[in-house]
Amino acid sequence: MNNQEQPSLKTTGYYLRPFRADDADTVQLLAADKRISEMVSNIPHPYPEGAALAWINSHRPAWDERSQASFAIVDKANHQLLGAIGLSIKPADNGLTEAEVGYWLGVEYWGRGIVSEACQRIVKFGLDELALDRICARRLSANPASGRVLEKAGFRHTGTAEGSCGDKFTSLDYYEILKS
Known part of the structure; x- marks a missing residue:
């Protein structure tokens, strides 16, 4: 195990930092919105009571194992938690290291370019600082805004294919960005 702390990252307008236990109430509130569940593969609706804290508590062990890097997206101006972005890290079949990026944002913050900015930064972190060879992404085909986020980040x-994403079996669009 590696005990190095997960870093915090900065963009022009946002901090990407590890989640803290005191973020649980805000996560619980934001993730409970059914519109998020409809656009994100792994957030159930209704969002179970206590799920946010359990999710946050899973982050440090996953970082220590280098299987996950989960970040809160926080507004620099008012320190408001807006959503989440992360990398699920795994060794690829061909021996190269890869990760899958995932993200969600509170509904009231949609359409402002927040996730685009965060995604560009986490891609740089993954490729440069974690030395990943490839970052991939899946999005529900019904969520074209997510596709625009990925394309702005260079994916x-x-x-496109039918497939499973979390608890959904639906049309999915697949993306990748390579270190080279």
Whole structure:
């Protein structure tokens, strides 16, 4: 195990920092909105009471194992928690290290370019600081805004297929960005 702390990252307008236990109430409130569940693969609706704290408590062990890097997206101006972005890290079949990016944002913050800015920064972190060879993403085809986020961050669309994403079986669009 590696006991190095997960870093905090900065963008022009936002901090990406590890979640803290005192974020649980805000996460619980934001993630409980059914519109988020409809656009994100792994957030159930209704969002179970206590799920936010359990999720936050899973982050440090996952970081220590280098299987996950989870960040709160926080507004620099008012320190408001807006959503989450993270990398699920795994060794690739061909021996190269890869991760899948995932994110969600409180509904009232949609359409402001927040996740685009956060995604660009986490891609740089993954490729440069974690030395990943590839970062991939899946999005529900019904969520074209997520596709625009990925394209702004430099991802290339690699295909569309029916598949499982969290608890949903639906049309998915696949993306990747390579270190090279």
